[in-house]
Amino acid sequence: MRAFACDNCRSLIFFENDRCFTCGHEQGYDRSVGALVSLDHTSLERCANADLIGCNWLTKSGGLCECCLLTRTRPADTDLAGMAAWRLTEAAKRRLAYQLDHLKLPTTPRTEDPEKGLAFDLLSSAQQNVITGHADGVITIDLAEGDDPHREAMRVKLAEPYRTMLGHLRHEIGHWYWQVLVDDTPFIDRFRDLFGDDRESYSDALQEHYGKPDDNSWADTHVSHYAAAHPWEDWAETFAHYLHIRDTTETASWYGLRVDGPSLDLAVSWDAEIRVDPVEDVENFDELARSWIALKLVLNQLNRSMGKDDLYPFTLTPAVLDKLRFVHVVVTSHR
Structure with a gap:
């Protein structure tokens, strides 16, 4: 930002x-x-x-x-809890829309393209059963995720290191961009090389994923446990992390942040001015990754100094960086 x-x-x-x-x-x-x-x-x-x-x-x-027009369904005025959660969710959606504009990614509304356009159904699980997800451009969000205690309870239940409303929005819209930017395009073969075959049964993959214990076997090749469920989820998780990284480094760049230390004999190159806004070409992903790795180490330590968990509790292995590079190429090539 x-x-x-x-x-x-x-x-x-x-x-x-x-x-x-x-x-x-x-x-x-x-x-x-x-x-x-x-x-x-x-x-x-x-x-x-x-x-x-x-x-x-x-x-x-x-x-x-234009951002509010993307919302197709929202709580009734009489649903006071839902209205409060809707307010928080729309604030996160505006931040998402700003970033998508900055990246020059399409946000064609459902009203303009009834079959493939984008729409948000923001529903309250206090009134009905709601499953956060995506279906051909329609993103459904459980507004209960805007409630901190509920979201934290779900994070612990699902053993997730990170869970926010903005994270949900970035993940779910990632599914839509797979359809818009990758499926049936020249990128699909490289996608399958990196992420796997998207034609595998999604329902069978999810059943298998949730039916076995987490043995951490995914850690070398996926950014999160959920990313290992199916190639579509791997893309959506990686896409969301790309947006996390881009937003944070852009913010750091605007505020003139530098990472100059500590002066130790480390493998990390510390003299890292966070000046990255790599939107213009596909060649500067390495600079983005270098800046982010230096920045996230400092941010994590700052959080620990406040008695908080790591701000970014994820490890970017070489395989994950290759996937992030692919997302970067897809996004910048579209621009």
Whole structure:
């Protein structure tokens, strides 16, 4: 995420802001320029969801913004718990949409392409049984995942080292991008070399995955245990991690972060200015990986200093880096 400045007083403001807390000018996100702008300096209007869920995006019509329009189903106004969870989920979805725009990835809505377009069904499991997942461009999210105790309980139950709403969104939209960017394209053969044969039965693979204990045999070749379930899940997990890495390194770059130490005889090259925004060509994945490995070591130690678990509790083995490189090539080649 880039650093934003108020276009009135040049004070630092953040992506979620709807006003500058230094000069008081109301702010909104203008998707067409990828920036927060003062409402005094634009003819755009606030999204119709501004008061309801705190959306700070702007629109020409005064109706719903383009990000909110991607949501096909949302909780009823009378579902107070669902409404609170919907607010948190839309905030994560706006961050996702910003990153997809930055990467110049398509976000064609279902309303424009009824068969293959993108839509989000944001459902409350307090009202019905909800399974988070993806089906041909329709992403279903259990809004209970916006509740910290519920999400933590699920993380422990499934023995996952990391679980967030933004992580869910990045994983599930990864399934859609496999269909849009990889399936039936020249990339499919290389995909099968790296990830496996996607034509294997998905239901049988999941049944086998959940029916056997985790013996850690996946660790050398997959970014997570769930990634080992099926090539589709391996792609979605790897795609999500690519977005994690890109967002974090971009943020570090905008804030001028450097990793210069410690001064030890280590295999890691520490003199690493985090200046990476590798969107322009496919050749600079190595710089992204180098920056991220140095950065994540520091971030993990900072978390431990606060008594928290590692921010990024994953190991990027050579096989996983090859898969991440493939995702990078697919994304940047599309651009």
